[in-house]
Amino acid sequence: MLWEVNDDRVFKALADPTRRRLLDMLFARDGRTLTELESEVEMSRFGVSKHLRVLEDAGLVITRRSGREKLHFLNPVPIRLIHDRWIDKYTEGSAAMLAELKKELEEEQ
Amino acid sequence: MTGTTATATQIYQVFIKASPERVWEAITRPEFTAHYFHGSRIAIDAQRRVSFAPDGSVRGDGAVIEYDPPRRLVHEWLSMYDPDLAAEQPSRVTWEIEPREGGYCKLTLTHDRLEGAPKTAQSVSGAGWMFVLSGLKTLLETGEPLSA
Numbered sequence: 481m482l483w484e485v486n487d488d489r490v491f492k493a494l495a496d497p498t499r500r501r502l503l504d505m506l507f508a509r510d511g512r513t514l515t516e517l518e519s520e521v522e523m524s525r526f527g528v529s530k531h532l533r534v535l536e537d538a539g540l541v542i543t544r545r546s547g548r549e550k551l552h553f554l555n556p557v558p559i560r561l562i563h564d565r566w567i568d569k570y571t572e573g574s575a576a577m578l579a580e581l582k583k584e585l586e587e588e589q
Numbered sequence: 590m591t592g593t594t595a596t597a598t599q600i601y602q603v604f605i606k607a608s609p610e611r612v613w614e615a616i617t618r619p620e621f622t623a624h625y626f627h628g629s630r631i632a633i634d635a636q637r638r639v640s641f642a643p644d645g646s647v648r649g650d651g652a653v654i655e656y657d658p659p660r661r662l663v664h665e666w667l668s669m670y671d672p673d674l675a676a677e678q679p680s681r682v683t684w685e686i687e688p689r690e691g692g693y694c695k696l697t698l699t700h701d702r703l704e705g706a707p708k709t710a711q712s713v714s715g716a717g718w719m720f721v722l723s724g725l726k727t728l729l730e731t732g733e734p735l736s737a
Contacts, residue, residue, distance in 0.1 A: 486604065510596045542600045542697070553600040560719045561603075564727070 486539065487565075490558045493538035498523065499531050503540060506554035513549050598701040599714055603722045604693050607729040609686045612694050613659035615729055616684055625724030638664040646670070651679060660686050666700065668709055678705025698722065 493499055498521060505517060518528045532552060535541040542553045605612055615621040619630035619641070629648050631640040635656040640649035651665030662684040668674035681702040687695045698718060703710040 511598055539602055539604070542602055544598075544600065551598075553598070555600060555602045556719050557601050557603045557722050560716075560723045561726070564723055 486558065487562060489538040490540065490562060493534050493540055494559075496531070496534075498527075499535055502528070502531060502535060503554060506541065506552060507556075510553050511544075511551045513551060517552065596710070597704045598699065599703070599710070599718065601698045601700075601718045601722055603696050603726050604689065605696055605726045605729050606691075606693050608692070609659035609688050609694055611729060612686050612696060612725075613662075615725055616662065617658075621728065624728050626721055633662065633664065642670065654681070655683075666709070668712065671712075674706075674709050674712060677707075677709050678702075680706045680709055696722070696725075 494503075501521065502517060505520060506512060514525065514529060514532065517532070518525050521528055523531075532541060536543060539558045540555055542555050544551050544553065607615075615625075617631075617633040619632050622629055622631040622640075623643075626640075628643045629640045630643075631638065631649075633639075633653060633656075636653055638649070638651050638653055639647065642648045648670045649666065649668055651667050653662070653664045655661055655663035664682055665679045666682045667677070667679040679702075680700060683697075683699040683701070685695075685697045685699075687697075689695050700710075700713055700718065
């Protein structure tokens with residue numbers, strides 16, 4: 481695997497609402513089993529398992545065995561690296577301002 | 590990143606284009622850690638891991654549990670810079686360095702045994718280790734510290 485192209489995998493992994501939802505679920509509570517994750521998503525066990533594999537291939541999810549269980553952990557580092565790559569110290573201010581403006585406008589609605 | 594419920598185990602992983610020996614050196618020697626570990630000068634040998642703030646005060650001190658250069662390092666973690674954190678139970682940090690194709694290393698950091706250290710878990714989760722590991726990668730791949 482060429483690690484130089486890993487950004488592509490991360491963007492691809494993030495380009496799906498179910499996979500983003502799975503990351504949010506692990507962010508809220510880390511180290512969960514497939515069964516726990518499956519119970520909160522409207523999808524078959526097979527479907528959730530497939531999405532988790534895509535996240536794992538992108539390095540966004542890391543699995544560990546704990547006895548008979550396989551636990552899923554969120555690895556946020558690849559997202560941080562994309563942040564570092566695209567949002568440097570020169571643009572962070574204006575990006576934060578636009579994000580704030582969007583939040584305010586949406587709250588007004 | 591706020592609002593996370595820090596759990597008893599946290600795992601972080603990053604691919605770094607450097608040899609295992611260079612990664613090991615960057616983790617264990619103070620002249621390297623000063624560039625990416627919140628300015629801390631961290632010295633690690635087979636017995637202890639001691640971390641100093643830029644002003645010379647001790648930020649952390651803990652026993653080294655496993656010392657297997659350049660592949661595996663396990664040490665205790667106890668933050669001393671804050672009385673609330675220093676009062677908690679020591680937790681454990683494991684660094685695993687695996688060489689990969691193309692001159693890359695897979696670096697996996699596991700911070701566990703955090704059951705008795707909820708405030709520490711909160712302080713290192715989210716941006717904490719993420720910032721350290723992305724800074725370490727930048728330092729090794731470009732030779733420059735990450736601009737803060």
